[in-house]
Amino acid sequence: MSGDLSPIDRAKFVAAKRATDFVDDGMRVGLGTGSTAAWLVRCLGEMVRDDGLRIKGVPTSTRTAELARDVGIDVISLDEAKWLDITIDGADEFDGDLNLIKGGGGALLQEKIVATASDQMIVIADAAKEVEHLGAFPLPVEVIPFGWQTTQALIEETLISMDVMGRTSSLRMNGQVPFITDEGNHILDLHLGRIGNARQLALVLNQMPGVVENGLFIDVCDIVIIGYGSGKVEVRDINEGTVSSQQIDFVENDNLFADLAD
Numbered sequence: 001m002s003g004d005l006s007p008i009d010r011a012k013f014v015a016a017k018r019a020t021d022f023v024d025d026g027m028r029v030g031l032g033t034g035s036t037a038a039w040l041v042r043c044l045g046e047m048v049r050d051d052g053l054r055i056k057g058v059p060t061s062t063r064t065a066e067l068a069r070d071v072g073i074d075v076i077s078l079d080e081a082k083w084l085d086i087t088i089d090g091a092d093e094f095d096g097d098l099n100l101i102k103g104g105g106g107a108l109l110q111e112k113i114v115a116t117a118s119d120q121m122i123v124i125a126d127a128a129k130e131v132e133h134l135g136a137f138p139l140p141v142e143v144i145p146f147g148w149q150t151t152q153a154l155i156e157e158t159l160i161s162m163d164v165m166g167r168t169s170s171l172r173m174n175g176q177v178p179f180i181t182d183e184g185n186h187i188l189d190l191h192l193g194r195i196g197n198a199r200q201l202a203l204v205l206n207q208m209p210g211v212v213e214n215g216l217f218i219d220v221c222d223i224v225i226i227g228y229g230s231g232k233v234e235v236r237d238i239n240e241g242t243v244s245s246q247q248i249d250f251v252e253n254d255n256l257f258a259d260l261a262d
């Protein structure tokens with residue numbers, strides 16, 4: 001069964017599987033969104049069912065909430081949890097300082113709120129997500145639908161004076177209609193190429209009227225767990241650098257792969 005998975009899915013799976021080592025009984029856990037975070041939710045679901053793990057999960061999107069309930073995780077809202085022990089989520093890019101671009105799936109707003117309300121944030125990612133400079137992945141910016149074209153023009157004008165290569169942006173679409181986030185907003189994807197000063201750009205974007213949040217996560221992530229198609233998985237800590245490297249056995253986890261195929 002595991003042999004049916006692509007190398008990229010194997011990499012995502014091993015990162016997610018390793019991240020479950022950081023989840024203890026009784027924890028309130030922020031559950032990220034996206035294909036890598038979905039692996040985590042499935043792995044945690046298996047631990048809830050088979051090992052009696054008791055956790056409360058706070059999902060970062062309606063998609064994740066549905067999946068978490070499906071696999072048997074006790075789902076609560078952030079307001080019920082108030083504060084979280086840990087959040088585990090995917091990312092579109094991460095750099096050497098563990099700063100991130102997120103929001104490829106449009107869930108950046110809830111993801112940032114949840115991650116920021118956590119003692120610890122762990123990113124799980126395949127090795128292709130690592131970059132020297134953030135920005136090759138288009139930077140998602142969540143904007144209010146009212147006057148979005150004016151907001152877009154303001155953003156593009158501001159980018160001219162910033163340390164970025166590209167200055168164009170596009171409205172994210174869902175087929176023929178604009179993509180709508182869980183909060184009822186639109187997403188503008190900024191095609192920047194390379195962001196020089198990500199910290200400054202994140203602040204400037206959030207000061208603009210019409211902008212709700214941007215996909216730059218600066219000083220939010222504590223640990224990145226990097227998965228490889230070979231089954232190798234590496235844990236990188238913001239303070240200590242690479243702290244462990246190990247191999248995850250695909251055969252042992254065949255039941256999870258079988259779930260995926262169902």
Ligand SMILES: O=C[C@H](O)[C@H](O)[C@H](O)COP(=O)(O)O
Nearest residue numbers: 034035036090103104105107
């Ligand atoms: O809005 C989506 C999230 O930020 C995802 O965590 C991010 O796009 C990574 O997704 P994936 O794990 O599918 O590459």
